[in-house]
Amino acid sequence: MTALVFLGSLFGAIGIGIPIAFALMLCALALMFLLGHVDAQILAQKLIDGADSYPLMAIPFFLLAGELMNAGGLSKRIVNVALALFGHLRGGLGYVVIGTGLVLASLSGSAIADTATLAVMLIPLMREAGYRIDRASGLMAATGIIAPIIPPSVGFVVLGVTANISIVRLFMAGIVPGLLMAASLVLVWWWISRRDETAALPKQPRKVVLANLRSAVWALFLPVIIIGGLRFGIFTPTEAGVVAAAYALFVGLVVYREMSPAALHAAILGAARTTAVIMLLIAASSVTAFLVTIANLPGQLIGLLQPFMDNPTLLMAVIVLGVFVIGMVLDFTPAITILVPLLMPVVIAAGIDPIYFGVVFLMTAAVGMITPPVGAVLNTVCGVSRISMGAATRGILPFLLAEMAVIVLLVLFPALVTVPASWFY
Numbered sequence: 447m448t449a450l451v452f453l454g455s456l457f458g459a460i461g462i463g464i465p466i467a468f469a470l471m472l473c474a475l476a477l478m479f480l481l482g483h484v485d486a487q488i489l490a491q492k493l494i495d496g497a498d499s500y501p502l503m504a505i506p507f508f509l510l511a512g513e514l515m516n517a518g519g520l521s522k523r524i525v526n527v528a529l530a531l532f533g534h535l536r537g538g539l540g541y542v543v544i545g546t547g548l549v550l551a552s553l554s555g556s557a558i559a560d561t562a563t564l565a566v567m568l569i570p571l572m573r574e575a576g577y578r579i580d581r582a583s584g585l586m587a588a589t590g591i592i593a594p595i596i597p598p599s600v601g602f603v604v605l606g607v608t609a610n611i612s613i614v615r616l617f618m619a620g621i622v623p624g625l626l627m628a629a630s631l632v633l634v635w636w637w638i639s640r641r642d643e644t645a646a647l648p649k650q651p652r653k654v655v656l657a658n659l660r661s662a663v664w665a666l667f668l669p670v671i672i673i674g675g676l677r678f679g680i681f682t683p684t685e686a687g688v689v690a691a692a693y694a695l696f697v698g699l700v701v702y703r704e705m706s707p708a709a710l711h712a713a714i715l716g717a718a719r720t721t722a723v724i725m726l727l728i729a730a731s732s733v734t735a736f737l738v739t740i741a742n743l744p745g746q747l748i749g750l751l752q753p754f755m756d757n758p759t760l761l762m763a764v765i766v767l768g769v770f771v772i773g774m775v776l777d778f779t780p781a782i783t784i785l786v787p788l789l790m791p792v793v794i795a796a797g798i799d800p801i802y803f804g805v806v807f808l809m810t811a812a813v814g815m816i817t818p819p820v821g822a823v824l825n826t827v828c829g830v831s832r833i834s835m836g837a838a839t840r841g842i843l844p845f846l847l848a849e850m851a852v853i854v855l856l857v858l859f860p861a862l863v864t865v866p867a868s869w870f871y
Contacts, residue, residue: 518698
């Protein structure tokens with residue numbers, strides 16, 4: 447009965463168009479009615495407590511860093527380096543997308559921001575060179591969702607706070623899975639583009655390549671600072687966000703001198719808007735998580751999944767399937783804030799490493815950002831490329847299957863996450 451009230455009130459509210467944050471609060475209110483103890487003070491207090499978290503301060507700073515990189519010319523220089531290195535190859539612009547996306551992922555941690563940057567800069571070039579725009583758009587969307595996996599990651603910050611596990615360990619554990627996702631995209635792109643007759647860019651002389659590298663060295667040094675600082679304990683994830691934002695601001699204003707006052711204002715406003723959405727979701731989900739615990743929903747879920755508890759691999763496969771299906775209708779952050787409090791007790795009871803679970807969960811939730819009907823990243827690409835959702839879905843299918851294959855590989859071989867994580871941490 448409790449699970450029915452929880453799911454019915456949540457998805458019923460979402461189904462009639464209520465914003466997810468308010469749907470979560472209505473869901474908490476429904477659970478209060480079921481438990482026979484309605485107290486508005488609890489709702490207000492838990493709402494405040496949910497946002498009152500020092501680690502969550504990393505979110506606005508990482509988002510601001512991403513906005514400042516676009517406004518200050520850092521992202522543009524990274525694209526120019528990739529064009530100089532790979533643009534002359536067969537299907538070279540596709541490799542430029544993947545390489546640039548991987549570097550941008552290590553800078554901002556925001557899938558939508560990275561994907562929009564890639565599309566704005568590279569779609570015109572790919573259209574002019576004769577690439578199929580549906581396929582190019584699919585590649586960009588699939589590359590964009592690597593951003594929540596490679597540190598720094600806004601998703602890992604949200605997940606770490608929600609599940610009460612180490613954010614730094616999540617960051618380090620995401621490095622190899624993120625690289626595996628990129629490698630899978632390279633293989634698929636090579637396979638489907640090997641017979642394309644698209645125009646390649648002229649091969650750049652060595653001096654041009656070196657000039658582009660010199661110009662981009664300030665931008666390329668940022669992930670070294672962030673990951674190195676986290677790895678050696680120089681600063682916390684929140685402090686890393688501050689360092690990233692301050693560094694991007696300094697480079698844009700002082701080194702490249704491309705950031706105008708209007709661009710700076712727009713960057714701050716964009717980061718503030720995105721932060722407000724994420725923080726309201728987190729605050730609302732903390733209310734629901736409290737009521738879910740009081741109603742013993744995790745205990746009921748453990749009982750439901752009891753047949754799989756003795757086989758961690760099978761249990762992870764069931765969880766991945768469930769998260770994938772739910773991710774098709776729920777956006778990225780709500781999927782984390784709603785599902786992780788329910789699933790973490792199950793994972794711990796089954797003896798599964800919470801860090802490993804967090805990485806696989808986040809990868810699966812990220813895939814939901816490129817699957818219809820919600821697909822926030824896919825919608826972003828459609829808007830920039832001016833193509834329909836149907837065309838983008840056809841274009842992304844081979845890349846979606848490749849990334850799901852990586853997730854299946856990690857479910858079957860958890861050591862691919864746990865062993866490399868120990869190298870970095």
